Amino acid sequence: MTCGNTKNKNVQRPDSRQQDECYAVTPKDYDVGARVSLPLPQGMFYGAREASVAARGFGVHLMSPDIPAEDLPIHTHQEGSFVCILSGIYLSSAVGGGRRSGPLLIYNPPGTTHRDRFETLDGGRFLAISLPKEVLNRPSCESVAMKHPTVVDSRMALATALTLAGLCAAAQADPISVEDLCFDLLAYTGRIRRRPETRPPRWLRQARERLCEECTLDLSLADVAESVGVHAVHFSRAFRQFFRMTPGAFVRRARVLRGARLLAETSTALCDIALECGFSDQSHFSKAFSRELQTSPGAYRASTTGKPTPVHNSYKTNPRL
Numbered sequence: 001m002t003c004g005n006t007k008n009k010n011v012q013r014p015d016s017r018q019q020d021e022c023y024a025v026t027p028k029d030y031d032v033g034a035r036v037s038l039p040l041p042q043g044m045f046y047g048a049r050e051a052s053v054a055a056r057g058f059g060v061h062l063m064s065p066d067i068p069a070e071d072l073p074i075h076t077h078q079e080g081s082f083v084c085i086l087s088g089i090y091l092s093s094a095v096g097g098g099r100r101s102g103p104l105l106i107y108n109p110p111g112t113t114h115r116d117r118f119e120t121l122d123g124g125r126f127l128a129i130s131l132p133k134e135v136l137n138r139p140s141c142e143s144v145a146m147k148h149p150t151v152v153d154s155r156m157a158l159a160t161a162l163t164l165a166g167l168c169a170a171a172q173a174d175p176i177s178v179e180d181l182c183f184d185l186l187a188y189t190g191r192i193r194r195r196p197e198t199r200p201p202r203w204l205r206q207a208r209e210r211l212c213e214e215c216t217l218d219l220s221l222a223d224v225a226e227s228v229g230v231h232a233v234h235f236s237r238a239f240r241q242f243f244r245m246t247p248g249a250f251v252r253r254a255r256v257l258r259g260a261r262l263l264a265e266t267s268t269a270l271c272d273i274a275l276e277c278g279f280s281d282q283s284h285f286s287k288a289f290s291r292e293l294q295t296s297p298g299a300y301r302a303s304t305t306g307k308p309t310p311v312h313n314s315y316k317t318n319p320r321l
Contacts, residue, residue, distance in 0.1 A: 037074045037075060037076045037113050038073050038074065038075040038076065039075070039076045039078060040075050040076065040077055040078065041078075042078060042079050042130065043059045043061075043079070043130045045061060045063060045081075045083075045128040046065070046066075046067055046072060046075070046117075047063035047064055047065050047066055047067075047126070047128075048063060048064050048065075048066045049061050049062070049063050050062045050063060050064060050169070051168050051169055051171060052168070053167070053168050053171075053178050054175075054178070055175035055176070055178035055179040055182070056132070056175065056179045056220050056221075056222055057131075057132025057133075057134065058129065058130065058131065058132060058178060058179060058182040059128075059129070059130040060127065060128075060129050060164055060168050060178060060182075061127070061128045061129075061130075061168075062125075062127055062165060062168045062169055063125070063126055063127070063128055064121075064124055064125050064126070065088070065117070065118040065121050065124040065126075066121065067117075067121075068121065069091065069117045069118060069119055069120070072115055072117040073115070074113065074114070074115045075113070075114070075115070076111065076112065076113040077108055077110070077111070077112045077113075078110060078111065079110055079130050079131060079132075079133060080107075080108065080109050080110045080130075080131040080133075081107075081108050081112075081128060081129055081130050081131060082105060082106065082107055082108075082127075082128075082129040082131070082152075082161060082185060083105075083106045083108065083116075083126055083127070083128055083129075084102075084103065084104070084105050084106075084126060084127040084128075084129070084158070084161035084162065084164075084165060085100070085101075085102035085103060085104040085105075085106070085125075085126050086102050086103060086125040086126055086127060086162075086165060087101075087102045087103075087123050087124065087125045088101070088102060088118050088119070088120070088122075088123045088124030088125060088126075089101050089118065089119040089120065089124075090102065090104065090116065090117070090118055090119070090124075090126075091116065091117055091118070091119055092106060092114075092116045092149075092151070093114050093115070093116060093149065094106050094107075094108070094114075094116070094148075094149035094150050094151055095148055095149065095150040095151065096150060096151035096153070097116075097149075097151055099119070100151070102125075102126075103158060103162060104151065104158075105151070105152040105154075105157055105158045105161050106149065106150070106151050106152065107149065107150050107152050107189060108149045109147060109148065109149065110133070112149050114149060116149075127161060127164060127165040127168065129161070129164065129182065129185070131182075131186075152189055154188045154189060156188045157185055157188035157189055160181055160184045160185045160188060161185060163181060164178070164181050164182070164185070167181070174280060174284070175218070176219060176221070176248045176251055176252075177248050177252075179220065179221050179222070179248070180221060180236070180246050180247055180248025180249070181246075181248070183221060183222075183232050183233055183235075183236040184236060184240075184246060186233045186236075187233050187236050187237040187240075199242075200238075200242040200243070201238070203228040203229060203230060204228075204235075204238050204239065204242060206228050207224050207225070207227070207228045207235060207239070207247075208239070208243065208250070210224055210227070211224060211247060211250055211251055211254065212250075212254050215251050215254035215255050215258065215277075215278060216255060216258065216276065216277050216278035217278065218278075219251065221235065221236065221247050221248070224247070235247070251278075252288055252292070253292055255277045255278045255279065255288070256277075256285075256288050256289050256292040256293065257292075258277050259273050259274070259276075259277040259279075259285060259289060259297070260289070260293065260300060262276065262277070263297055263300055263301040263304065264300075264301065264304040270282050270285070270286070270297055270298070273285065273297075274286075285297065
């Protein structure tokens, strides 16, 4: 048995039950001498990890089941989490659960005690997303309305989780992308609906300006939101509403446009421009550049040498930014 690649051999296991029966925890499970709930450490899930990424307290783990259904013990998740079933038949006691097949997204609030499991080990695959306590514990948190384990009925939330799974599998996720998508996931499961505004509020414009000016730094979206006095989930939702992109996408575009300006106006090597603009390496910069501007950095430099810079690293001169 493994729990995120950690062996657990001395675990009291529950009695075997038929695999097509969903198990919901009842008070008798806590009686002395009856089944005992095993508390799991933060960020730990039963299964074999294929890949993991982390950012600002969020943990994203691509996993597959490795414990037969009848052997999985009752356990308690001390932290809140999302579990996205990518493939396989999953038995869940969550509201709206039952015997379900993927893709499926489930939210488990902090303190969830259950025995959710895959019916068989063949073909099962899932994404586990652990949520930092400070995000869910803030009094102003608008993120998750569900107070009990629940199947999330939101296509956008499921699509966001699947995007995270793709990034995790491809090992191409930078911290700001992970944080951005995690806050998107929380926003899509939010409960607060404010009266629509017609213009971006002042705090949002200030946040956008900071993102643009500090795009090359290792920014935390939560820190930017806190600096303008709002919760990160509300910040992410409002940014998308008014600017038609996520904060993470805005930062990536700002970095690319800053790199384009350096390509056109200097002879700095591509690898140095990549690092100066906040990318992890030249390959990361080249992929982002080609995706945004539909040309390679080398071709762009050749076409702009000795000419006025056609793009600027400023949202004030580029409406799409």
